[in-house]
Amino acid sequence: MFEKLVVKQCCNYNNGKCLGAMFKFAGKEGDKYRNLVQWIDKSKAGKQCLVTQGKYCDFFVNYVLPALEKKEDYQKLISKYKQIVIESEPTPKPENEKKETKKYKLTCKKCGSKFETDVPQRKYCETCQKEVRKKNIRKAVKKHKNRLRVNTSASVTN
Numbered sequence: 001m002f003e004k005l006v007v008k009q010c011c012n013y014n015n016g017k018c019l020g021a022m023f024k025f026a027g028k029e030g031d032k033y034r035n036l037v038q039w040i041d042k043s044k045a046g047k048q049c050l051v052t053q054g055k056y057c058d059f060f061v062n063y064v065l066p067a068l069e070k071k072e073d074y075q076k077l078i079s080k081y082k083q084i085v086i087e088s089e090p091t092p093k094p095e096n097e098k099k100e101t102k103k104y105k106l107t108c109k110k111c112g113s114k115f116e117t118d119v120p121q122r123k124y125c126e127t128c129q130k131e132v133r134k135k136n137i138r139k140a141v142k143k144h145k146n147r148l149r150v151n152t153s154a155s156v157t158n
């Protein structure tokens with residue numbers, strides 16, 4: 001039932017079968033020169049087209065569908081494909097969401113309480129961190145004031 005979506009639209013569709021030629025851009029998004037990387041997906045190559053079987057195809061969803069969505073005569077079919085296929089399939093998450101921040105269990109060097117953080121170099125718990133920061137600021141201000149005093153007294157004697 002989804003033949004119309006792929007027969008002329010998917011570059012991998014070949015007589016009911018999939019060529020399995022995958023591609024993606026290597027390098028960071030926004031790079032001026034991005035390389036096109038191509039490879040053959042053996043799980044798809046030479047097999048019956050997934051879309052025509054009413055199955056989820058990551059290549060179709062990621063590369064073919066976005067272009068088709070702009071064309072009006074495909075919209076009904078696309079919404080059907082989405083309803084039947086995509087919504088029943090767990091959508092692959094974008095990569096940055098997949099990364100889990102690792103939590104480190106550390107002991108505070110000041111008060112000795114245990115705390116969790118994603119920065120393994122941290123020395124103090126949240127409360128002490130704030131205190132230490134405040135103290136450091138105070139120290140820095142004092143230093144700065146002292147320097148001013150030295151400078152002014154120096155300029156007086158000179």
Ligand SMILES: [Zn+2]
Binds near residue numbers: 111125126128129
């Ligand atoms: Zn602490």
